[in-house]
Amino acid sequence: MNIISRIRVTIFGLVGPLLNFPKPFSFVGPDASLSLAREIVGLGVKRVMVITDGPVFKLGIVNPVIAELQKGGITVEVYSEIEPDPGYELVLKGVEQLNKFKADAVLAVGGGSSIDGAKSILLCQANNCHPSKLAGVWLYSAPRKRGLPFFAIPTTAGTGSEVTIAAVVSDKQLQIKHAIIDPKVVPSMVALDPKLMTGLPPFITAPTGMDALTHAVEAYISTIATDETDALARMATASILRNLPIAYAEGSNLEARERMAVASCMAGLAFTRAGVGYVHAIAHQLGGLYHVPHGLANAIVMPQILDLSKSHCAHRLADLARVSGIGNAGASETELADAFIAQIRKMNADMQIPQVVKELQRNDFDKIIDRAFAEAHGTYGVPRYMTRADATALLERLMPK
Ligand SMILES: NC(=O)c1ccc[n+]([C@@H]2O[C@H](COP(=O)([O-])OP(=O)(O)OC[C@H]3O[C@@H](n4cnc5c(N)ncnc54)[C@H](O)[C@@H]3O)[C@@H](O)[C@H]2O)c1
Ligand SMILES: [Fe+2]
Numbered sequence: 001m002n003i004i005s006r007i008r009v010t011i012f013g014l015v016g017p018l019l020n021f022p023k024p025f026s027f028v029g030p031d032a033s034l035s036l037a038r039e040i041v042g043l044g045v046k047r048v049m050v051i052t053d054g055p056v057f058k059l060g061i062v063n064p065v066i067a068e069l070q071k072g073g074i075t076v077e078v079y080s081e082i083e084p085d086p087g088y089e090l091v092l093k094g095v096e097q098l099n100k101f102k103a104d105a106v107l108a109v110g111g112g113s114s115i116d117g118a119k120s121i122l123l124c125q126a127n128n129c130h131p132s133k134l135a136g137v138w139l140y141s142a143p144r145k146r147g148l149p150f151f152a153i154p155t156t157a158g159t160g161s162e163v164t165i166a167a168v169v170s171d172k173q174l175q176i177k178h179a180i181i182d183p184k185v186v187p188s189m190v191a192l193d194p195k196l197m198t199g200l201p202p203f204i205t206a207p208t209g210m211d212a213l214t215h216a217v218e219a220y221i222s223t224i225a226t227d228e229t230d231a232l233a234r235m236a237t238a239s240i241l242r243n244l245p246i247a248y249a250e251g252s253n254l255e256a257r258e259r260m261a262v263a264s265c266m267a268g269l270a271f272t273r274a275g276v277g278y279v280h281a282i283a284h285q286l287g288g289l290y291h292v293p294h295g296l297a298n299a300i301v302m303p304q305i306l307d308l309s310k311s312h313c314a315h316r317l318a319d320l321a322r323v324s325g326i327g328n329a330g331a332s333e334t335e336l337a338d339a340f341i342a343q344i345r346k347m348n349a350d351m352q353i354p355q356v357v358k359e360l361q362r363n364d365f366d367k368i369i370d371r372a373f374a375e376a377h378g379t380y381g382v383p384r385y386m387t388r389a390d391a392t393a394l395l396e397r398l399m400p401k
Contacts, residue, residue: 041072122147158208160268
């Protein structure tokens with residue numbers, strides 16, 4: 001089993017660098033969202049559907065962007081029904097609204113849920129299909145059509161969805177989160193506007209930031225990492241370790257917010273090629289079964305997986321420690337790897353992130369392990385394969401005390 005998985009991942013690793021993944025043109029800085037809106041106007045687009053979620057829409061974050069589009073003569077319709085971890089129903093409803101409105105472009109504004117919802121809506125509409133038909137890696141499916149012109153403005157600094165080839169969509173009935181992996185979902189242009197993130201409360205800033213860190217770390221320890229993903233993952237890690245505590249403690253700090261937005265993007269670019277790992281494979285199950293927010297699940301699971309994997313990637317974790325200024329000069333690789341993992345635990349504790357998953361139930365262990373292994377094995381370049389016993393012991397450590 002592990003040998004077949006390793007061969008499949010190795011093939012991914014060899015083929016991956018030959019594939020051309022689009023990278024969106026990015027506007028960065030305060031009011032970058034308005035620059036993007038003006039650029040959309042300049043394209044001659046006439047009807048834009050803005051896809052967002054209810055709370056973000058009610059906060060009014062989207063209003064200046066909509067006003068800028070309207071000022072340029074664009075008719076705007078808002079679909080604000082996206083919820084965390086959007087399911088098939090919301091996607092299908094969005095497709096219906098998109099068709100009715102006869103949009104000629106889509107702008108997603110929000111966290112990963114809004115951007116992924118928009119990505120799924122666009123791909124379903126273009127291919128006239130149910131979202132369940134799109135799950136998995138595009139290479140194994142029939143050729144697909146690209147959706148309408150697509151733009152995105154993230155309002156969390158976490159998922160990196162604005163630059164990735166992934167869209168996560170949930171099957172609420174089966175309680176499973178599926179990933180649609182397809183370069184056709186990448187937006188053409190994005191804006192990283194720290195002004196839209198200053199109102200993000202600390203309890204969302206912390207887990208979303210830890211999601212970005214998980215992307216960087218899992219990409220860096222991946223067996224299919226490349227020179228390019230390494231550079232991005234190292235920069236993202238160092239920046240998140242420095243700026244996330246500031247953004248958490250001082251939400252209105254525009255500089256820290258902007259650096260987190262850029263780091264989250266770099267981590268997204270890194271994992272879109274190098275993949276993620278067991279942290280995500282388990283976190284997705286905790287999200288699907290118990291609705292644990294994605295970043296929170298990653299933050300809780302990451303130190304446990306790193307403890308388990310470090311015998312096979314101590315040198316990589318040591319690199320991340322060095323680049324982030326952690327550990328003493330002259331420390332061994334193992335000591336540096338341990339210091340890096342300890343730093344992640346400290347950040348979690350400082351940001352009130354728990355060590356256990358309060359919803360976790362022992363009678364779900366088998367389901368979680370089966371699904372996590374099915375997701376990870378043969379897809380992710382994990383440095384050390386887990387046995388069932390490893391996974392069971394890990395879940396036991398995550399049980400509420
Ligand atoms: N496509 C990818 O590459 C990728 C990568 C990682 C995760 N994901 C997926 O993204 C989803 C999670 O996205 P997320 O972590 O960004 O959270 P989210 O989009 O679910 O948003 C979380 C909460 O934050 C609120 N919010 C967002 N921006 C805000 C702001 N500026 N001010 C105040 N409140 C704000 C939202 O209303 C929501 O209640 C999960 O479904 C996850 O699986 C996708
Ligand atoms: Fe993630």
